Amino acid sequence: MAIVTKRVSDEREAEEQNFNWVGTRAVRPDGVDKVTGRAKFGADLHLPNMLVGKMLRSPHAHARILSIDISSAEKLPGVKAIVTREDFSDLASEFVPAGEMMVNYRDITRNVMAREKVLYEGHALAAVAAVNAIVAREALALIQVDYEVLPHVLDVVEAMKPEAVLIQEDLLTDGADPPADKPSNIAKRVEFGHGDIETGFAKADVIVEREFNTRPVHQGYIEPHACVASVSEDGQAELWCSTQGHYVVRGHCARILGMDVAKLRVTASEIGGGFGGKTVVYLEPVALALSRKACQPVKMVMTREEVFKASGPASGANMRVKIGATRDGRITAGEAILHYQAGAFQGSPVPPGAQCAFAPYDLEHVRAVGFDVLVNRPKVAAYRAPGAPISEYAVESVVDEVAKKLNIDPIEFRLKNASREGTKASHGPKFGPIGLVETLEAAQAHDHYQSPLQPGQGRGVASGYWFNIGGQSSVTLNTSEDGTVALVVGTPDIGGSRASLGMMVAEELGVELDKVRPMIGDTSSLGYNFLTGGSRTTFATGKVAVDAARDLVSQLRERAAKIWDVPVGDILWHNGEALQKNGRGGPTETLSFRDLAESMGKTGGPLVGQASENVQGAAPSFGTHVVDVDVDRETGRVEILRYTVVQDAGKAIHPSYVEGQYQGGAVQGIGWALNEEYIYDSEGRLENAGFLDYRMPVCSDVPMIDTVIVEVPNPAHPYGVKGVGETPIVPPLAAISNAVANALGIRFSELPMSPPRVLAAIAAASSSK
Amino acid sequence: MAKVTLTGNLRLYTAGVTELEIKASNIRELLRNLGKQYPDLAAQLTDDLAVAIDGKIYQDDWFAAIGPDSEVHLMPRIGGG
Structure with missing residues (x-):
């Protein structure tokens, strides 16, 4: 583990040397509760008279709903409420921001509860609230649904064909030129780039063009979706749920159920992983609808099978990438055509996938075209840097192949073409201070890159990019009478933000860290907060927390000025104490925070620091990964021998948490590259909806992931923070594929590189010799 | 006059024009003036939009200042996981 800091000035370096908390590896405030089992997750809340809610889900991948008969189920003793499509208003088509990208309320209401058709296996059809789970399950079995089963389509290429079955019969392609006049499964076409790619390819000495396919992968959070809803007779409602954004949940639920937003108070529980997958609503509006009908609290918890079948994975994709370069290693043009699965409703992350595809490179001629395609699978949800791992896998694989054809070291090749401050990004604007070159140089200098490999082993390199975002945050600091502080934020802690936010506040106030207690407030306790996602919390909520602390310090200085009867301009705040500039002193020489x-x-009166802002100026984070692999030629198993993540963090407030993000992203990327995929039968039913058959990496699958934190400060944050949570999952797919290519001499263009696929490729290569 | 570049699908609503100069002191004014100049584009200048001013990306910020020589890019809104 190492930190490489690019100092912006001697003055800043001097400031950093004086930090008490920022940059330290302080003890996490949520650790004890989590290791003792005291922490309360989504399913942990129990209320008096609480009912159990269960969902009836479609057994078909695609079917028209002819009728739903709940009469028998309603008569079952112990059943308190049943809801179907009849209990949810049909909402008009309206796109709203919701974390990953825009979502459509017409689609959300149909995803929460099927209306005309079921569009994937696991699509919700009805829900029951009963006195216990046994009765609820019995009631589900009594609900009669008549279906007209329809043909289904799971593959993105098949779904784009003119003869493909239409998943939504009225869908016209947005962005088509000329405008689409016939419905299809292609929801959207997007295009980014600049220059003229044909001119660029004409200048190339070497051109490589390849087609790639990836499979959908699940975010794999350990905690299933869970919530408890309680609606009173007067329409006041409370909801407790595991979510990355309880304000967003509140807004969606109020809209779906026709409630006033202020009548719904949402509390975010501890969250057992989200990775983007808990930015949407599934159970929450249904539990509220059941509770409203039953006038009793209702708890709903997904099983693991439901999580796999009914909550959003990341897209699978089909892609074609073409890159040309001169003999001396300069890329002349790059082109990517991307087809992303959206699931049953439009909204795959193909726009950011297209924007990010070539972001690491300074290109004169570049073009990325993306297609958002419906298939009979669950609607995709955000997953760390949504869209980017897929497109950058294809581009970074071809970059590696071009470098090899030119006999140039892959890091040297990237350095020759790397985006730097001032580079016009392939998606349009010029980059500000970015750290790609620094990550490449640090990777190149790392012991890992310099170490020898054994025969048969392979080393791979890839870089990656993600935008990061800012957004709305609201923070309150409530001072207690003993000089301790409650730090209340509205962004759920999914990656250690209570620690990083508390450290920044303690730094600003000049107090001991254990005097600041960070906590997540409910939706009625603070102004609006956008969700935790887009790697925004330590950056955006962090900036607002610093502003709230500075607001509190300003009030503390005013109080000290009053006590000493001097102008406030004479008061300094230093190390948790008020001091007079001229050193005259009042009754005492200093006044502490506690005083x-x-x-x-x-x-x-009360000392309350507050700040609210729609924070702008999020800076992107680039990373470069190096991985060594060995491939068992008999079993096809790829073993990760050594793995190093180098990434720009701007400023690591808590280096251990930053390293944890790097390691977690790398491990999830390893799973994406090597094992994870959904396996469907011929009827479109998922066959591996559980962790035994859906093969995610476990500790024994990976070595210790080494990390290097590069720090190129973001000028828009008081301490220079850039988001770090998403970029680490971008490079692993290509880095591992490049390593396998170097180990075997076989270039894979399909993920995952699972043992059967690797064995088949080895056999094919042997037979062709 | 700010130099404005339209990325993504916005060119479909400006008869293929992707680069233009517009007088605007902030994002709200920019969007209004663009909508007046290209009425078909107005309906696209919604929440699903990010605006980069001299490389710094803004979302939902009507009053972010645009300088007379600023380089402005309109692009799809960015989210995250």
Whole structure:
């Protein structure tokens, strides 16, 4: 583990040397509760008279719903409420921001509860609230649904064909030129780039063009979706749920159920992983609808099978990438054609996939075209850097092949073409201060890259990019009478944000970290907060937390000025104490935070620091990964021998958490590259809806992931923070594929590189010799 | 006059024009003036939009200042996981 910091000035370096908390590896505030089992996750809440809610789900991949008969189920003793499509208003088509990208309320209401058709196996059809789970399951079995089973389509290429069965009969392709006049499964076409690619390819000495296919993969959070809803007779409602954004949940639920937003209070539980998959609603509106009908609290918890069948994976894709370069290693043009699965409703992350595909490279001629395609699978949801791992896998694989054809070291090749500050990005604007070159140089200098390989082993390299975002955050600091502080934020802690936010506040206030208690407030306790996603929380909520602390310090200085009867301009705040500039002193030479807190009632009332902002200026994070693999030629198993992540963090507030993000992203990428895929039968039913058959990496599958934190500060954050949570999952797919290509001499163009696929490729290569 | 570049599908609503100069002191004014100049584009200038001013990306910020020589890019809104 290492940190490589690019200092912006001697002054800043001096400031950093004086940090008490920022940059340290402080003890996490949520650790004890989590290791003792005290932490309350989504399913842990129990209320008096609480009912159990269960969902009836479609056994078909595609079918028209002819009728739903709940009469027998309603008569079953112990059943308190049943809801179907009849209990949800049909909402008009309206796109709203919701984490990954825009979502459509017409689609959300149909995904929460099927209306005209079921569009994938596991699509919700009806829900029951009963006195216990046994009765609820019995009631589900009594619900009669008549279907007209329809042909289905799972493959993105098949779904684009003119003869493909239409998943939504009225869908016209947005962005088609000329405009589409016939419905198809292609929801959208997008295009980015600049220059003229034909001119660029004409200048190339070497051109490589390849087609790639990837499979959908699930976010794989350990905690299933879970919530408890309680609606009173007067329409006031409370909801507890495992989510990355309880304000977003509140907005969606209120809209779907026709409620006033302020009448619904949502509390985010501890969250057992999200990775983007908990930015949408599935159970929450249904539990509220059941509770509203039953006038009793209702708990709903997905099984693991439901999580796989009914919650969003990342897209699978078909892609074609073409890159040309001169003999001396300069890329002359790059083109990517991307087809992403959206699931049953439009909205795959193909736009950001297209925008990110060539972001690491300074290209004069570049073009990326994306297609958003419906298939009979669950609607995709965000998954760390949504869209980017897929497109950058294809581009970074071809980049590696071009470098090899030119006999240029892959890191040297990337350095020759790397985006730098001022580079016009392939998606349009010029980059500000970015750290790609620094990550490449650090990877090149790393012991890992310099170490020898054994015969038969392979080493791969890939870089990756993600935008990161800012957005709305609201923070309150409530001062207690003993000088301790409650830090209340509205962005659920999915990756250690309570630690990083608390450290920044303690740094600003000049107090011990354990005097600041960070917590997640419910939706009625703070102004609006956008969700935790887009790698935004330590950046955006962090900036707002610093502003709230500075607001509190300003009030503390005013109180000290009053006590000493001097102008506030004479008061300094240093290391948790008020000091007078001229050193005259009042009754005491200094006034501590505790002194001022103890007397706050007598000096003006409660001391509350507040700040709210729609934070802009999120800076992107680039990373470069190096991986060594060995391939068992008899079993086809790819073993990860060594793995190093190098990434720009801007400023690592808590280096251990940053390293954890790097390691977690790399491991999820390893799963994506080597094993994870959905396997369907001929009827479109998922056959591996469980962790025994859906093969995610476990500890024994991976070595210790080494990390290097590069720090190229973001000028839009007081400490220079850039988001780090998403970029680490971008490079692994290509880095591992490149390593396998170097180990075997076989270039894979399909993920996952699972043992059967690797064995088949080895056999094919042997037979062709 | 700010130099404005339209990325993604926006050129479909400007008869293929992707680069233009517009007088605007902030994002709200920019979007209004663009909508007046290209009425078909107005309906696209919605929440599903990010605006980069001299490389810094803004989302939902009507009053972010645009300088007379600023380079502005209109692009799809960015989310995350």
